Amino acid sequence: MAMHRRDFLKLSALAGLSVSGCGALRETTSSQNLNARVVIVGGGIGGVTAAKYLRRFAPNLQVTLIEPSTEYVTCPVSNWVIGGTRDIKSITQKYDALRTRHGAKVVHDLVTQIDVEAKVVTTKSGAKFNYDRLIASPGIEMKWDSIEGYNEAASEIVPHAWKAGAQTLLLRKQLEEMKDGGVVMIAVPANPFRCPPGPYERASLIANYLKQYKPKSKLIILDAKDNFSKQPLFIQGWKDLYGYDTPNSLIKWVPASEDGKVTAVDVKRKTLRTEFASHQADVLNVIPPQQAGLIARQTGLTNESGWCPVDAVTWESKIHPNVHVIGDASIAGKMPKSAFSANSQAKACAAAVVSLLQGDDPAASKYMNTCYSLLSPKYGISVAMVYQINDDGVIDEIAGAGGVSPATGNKQLEATFAENWYDNIMADIFA
Ligand SMILES: Cc1cc2nc3c(=O)[nH]c(=O)nc-3n(C[C@H](O)[C@H](O)[C@H](O)COP(=O)(O)OP(=O)(O)OC[C@H]3O[C@@H](n4cnc5c(N)ncnc54)[C@H](O)[C@@H]3O)c2cc1C
Numbered sequence: 001m002a003m004h005r006r007d008f009l010k011l012s013a014l015a016g017l018s019v020s021g022c023g024a025l026r027e028t029t030s031s032q033n034l035n036a037r038v039v040i041v042g043g044g045i046g047g048v049t050a051a052k053y054l055r056r057f058a059p060n061l062q063v064t065l066i067e068p069s070t071e072y073v074t075c076p077v078s079n080w081v082i083g084g085t086r087d088i089k090s091i092t093q094k095y096d097a098l099r100t101r102h103g104a105k106v107v108h109d110l111v112t113q114i115d116v117e118a119k120v121v122t123t124k125s126g127a128k129f130n131y132d133r134l135i136a137s138p139g140i141e142m143k144w145d146s147i148e149g150y151n152e153a154a155s156e157i158v159p160h161a162w163k164a165g166a167q168t169l170l171l172r173k174q175l176e177e178m179k180d181g182g183v184v185m186i187a188v189p190a191n192p193f194r195c196p197p198g199p200y201e202r203a204s205l206i207a208n209y210l211k212q213y214k215p216k217s218k219l220i221i222l223d224a225k226d227n228f229s230k231q232p233l234f235i236q237g238w239k240d241l242y243g244y245d246t247p248n249s250l251i252k253w254v255p256a257s258e259d260g261k262v263t264a265v266d267v268k269r270k271t272l273r274t275e276f277a278s279h280q281a282d283v284l285n286v287i288p289p290q291q292a293g294l295i296a297r298q299t300g301l302t303n304e305s306g307w308c309p310v311d312a313v314t315w316e317s318k319i320h321p322n323v324h325v326i327g328d329a330s331i332a333g334k335m336p337k338s339a340f341s342a343n344s345q346a347k348a349c350a351a352a353v354v355s356l357l358q359g360d361d362p363a364a365s366k367y368m369n370t371c372y373s374l375l376s377p378k379y380g381i382s383v384a385m386v387y388q389i390n391d392d393g394v395i396d397e398i399a400g401a402g403g404v405s406p407a408t409g410n411k412q413l414e415a416t417f418a419e420n421w422y423d424n425i426m427a428d429i430f431a
Contacts, residue, residue: 031058036357039121039131041111041295043067043095045074045339046137046327049346049429051104057354063104064129066111066121070095072430075195076339077422078164082172083205085377091164093430101431114299116320133353135315136301136308137327137342138293139163140194143306146289147187148264148273157267158284161202162194174283175209181216182282185272187262188223189289192307194328194337196229197383199287201373204234207242207250208376221253222272222279224261229336230373230383230404237375237411262286292329299323307331312389313364314352315345324349333395335387340369343425364389366398372418380414381405 040047051065072093080086095106109123121129144151161167188199203221210217238244242251254260264273272279291306301308308325309318317323326349327342335341344367352362370384385402387395
């Protein structure tokens with residue numbers, strides 16, 4: 001039976017939900033003649049997924065992805081590198097398949113201007129690219145100076161390691177050089193920020209390293225919040241593994257209500273200041289508050305929150321037509337800022353862009369997210385959720401559709417799932 005293009009795209013959008021599980025998105029013959037120009041800004045999780053799936057949905061579409069780096073170091077699994085159980089090479093992805101297998105044009109350059117009226121993108125090298133539709137997935141920028149004394153220069157001494165690469169290696173090096181008996185301190189921001197469970201996974205994997213190699217040391221988390229993602233499972237794991245809540249606990253978590261919010265950093269003295277106290281550390285990791293990537297703000301795609309309001313079906317900006325924003329930079333209702341979310345959004349956005357270019361009505365998708373965290377290499381936990389667009393056009397959780405992994409579940413199996421998830425989603429994006 002013949003399938004209408006519109007039906008296919010609806011199906012595609014739905015299939016896009018199941019990211020690593022389904023992998024059944026196939027090239028369609030129905031969009032063969034679509035020959036428009038789509039420019040993608042940012043070659044991270046969202047951007048590369050969108051580029052690949054645009055070409056799969058519409059093989060003649062002219063897709064140009066612009067990204068300054070020639071390789072992409074993933075934030076997912078970068079905490080494992082910081083904890084010393086993986087090397088950085090194993091989380092470094094290349095753009096070859098996107099270019100050669102999927103036929104997108106990949107340009108290594110920085111986008112310095114998006115002219116939304118003329119529909120032209122300009123790069124640092126002066127090159128110009130016309131587009132019919134643009135997809136921006138520029139990720140995050142740190143809100144420098146929102147913590148006194150913490151700016152870009154300071155992050156070269158006290159890493160945030162919230163963008164993977166050199167920052168990841170810097171934090172790892174400082175941990176290796178720290179004496180046994182040292183104090184590691186992590187400052188965690190209030191919501192919303194990239195990867196809500198990430199700081200607590202990082203704390204766990206650093207604790208795992210300290211337990212093995214520097215057992216007299218301590219790790220303190222100073223938090224600008226009173227609760228966090230998968231908290232009961234993390235606390236249980238810290239009790240199982242690191243003596244949490246005992247006098248010898250390796251990990252201490254200080255919530256905002258107990259003066260955990262960091263207000264200032266002295267990078268030279270390795271000191272963090274909260275409202276009522278000053279804390280001395282040997283290794284400091286400051287994760288500052290965040291906002292949408294600079295180019296989104298420069299283009300006027302952000303609102304007063306610092307993030308980009310978008311239509312939940314098409315991911316088209318509510319501010320500038322013909323520009324779509326996906327991934328961490330977007331305001332995505334209840335979806336967390338995660339790689340899984342960005343990948344799911346990118347597929348729905350790609351399908352919507354093809355529909356719009358063909359003059360069709362885009363179909364509403366349901367979305368999915370799963371976030372795995374390791375508390376040690378053999379102790380994993382997870383949270384999963386399915387989302388739909390509610391009557392107000394906002395992405396909301398489907399009650400009962402997800403949840404956290406069971407407290408009594410098999411933690412080793414969850415750790416294996418976490419590895420498999422990484423391999424699968426990387427293959428879905430970069431292969
Ligand atoms: C420590 C840590 C652990 C994490 N673990 C997980 C996990 O286990 N699971 C999970 O789902 N998520 C995880 N995440 C979150 C995940 O990394 C992000 O949510 C995801 O990368 C978002 O994708 P994105 O496309 O929005 O941004 P990114 O992947 O950051 O991509 C943005 C890209 O845009 C490029 N760019 C920016 N500005 C420009 C410009 N002007 N011109 C051209 N290019 C530009 C950047 O160079 C970058 O490559 C983790 C994050 C951290 C920090």
